[in-house]
Amino acid sequence: MSDFPTVTFEPGQRIFTAGDAADHLYFIQQGIVQLLDVQDKAFAQISKGESFGEQAFLKGGIRGASAQALDVVSCMQISSADANQLLAEASPLLVPVFEALLLQQNMHNTLRSPKV
Secondary structure (H helix, E strand, C coil), X not given: CCCCCEEEECCCCEXXXXXXXXXXXXXXXXXXXXXXXXXXXXXXXXXXXXXXXXXXXXXXXXCCCEEEECCCEEEEEEEHHHXXXXXXXXXXXXXXXXXXXXXXXXXXXXXXXXXX
């Protein structure tokens, strides 16, 4: 997985916004990323070793949340096409299982988002 580019985000920089096309998956190498609901209310913080943007695995995936750097953040960035190729090469059985897990995670994120 070292063949993928590393991208850096500055403190306060928006990485993506809820409703955007999900075109990249990110693995945090340094820093803290804050996840925000559609009203821009924080509901989670993730850091080194964690990933976000998994909707990139779904064909036509749309961001269900926004992501913003809290400090200087470095991430390995994997395109949607590369992510899907990795998954397909691993096992055809993994594709529907992984898609089901992503949908479950999306529902979990929706439930834990702060209510208005």
